[in-house]
Amino acid sequence: MNKHERELYFATLEESLLKGGAAFSEWCILIAKSIYISFINEADLATIITSVACIETYFKSESPQDKNKSLMQLINEADSLSEEEKYQLHILRKYRN
Numbered sequence: 652m653n654k655h656e657r658e659l660y661f662a663t664l665e666e667s668l669l670k671g672g673a674a675f676s677e678w679c680i681l682i683a684k685s686i687y688i689s690f691i692n693e694a695d696l697a698t699i700i701t702s703v704a705c706i707e708t709y710f711k712s713e714s715p716q717d718k719n720k721s722l723m724q725l726i727n728e729a730d731s732l733s734e735e736e737k738y739q740l741h742i743l744r745k746y747r748n
Contacts, residue, residue, distance in 0.1 A: 657691050679708050703747040706740065 652660065682705040689697040703722070710725040711717050717725060726732070726740045 654691055654693070657693070661687060661690055679705055679712065682708060699743065699746050703743055706743075 682701055686698055686701045686705060689695075689701055707722045707725065710722070710729065711720070720728075722744050723741070726737050726744065729737065732740070
């Protein structure tokens with residue numbers, strides 16, 4: 652994809668995934684901006700690494716007792732995720748490692 656196609660793809664995903672209002676910590680928002688910049692500029696490895704950091708930050712910000720848990724634990728304990736979503740996140744986590 653070229654830069655314009657990546658921008659359209661990102662905008663389409665954002666529109667479809669952020670329905671119903673979502674609240675994120677300021678740190679998650681800052682990381683998400685880095686993800687956007689990395690993705691648009693075809694820095695795919697940076698996109699993967701920062702995406703996983705954002706996911707982990709989001710999970711850890713949900714509850715004070717989650718701050719010391721590993722990403723693997725956070726994914727496994729996430730009740731709001733389906734088994735398929737957990738599987739996909741574990742694949743993404745492995746890429747990051």
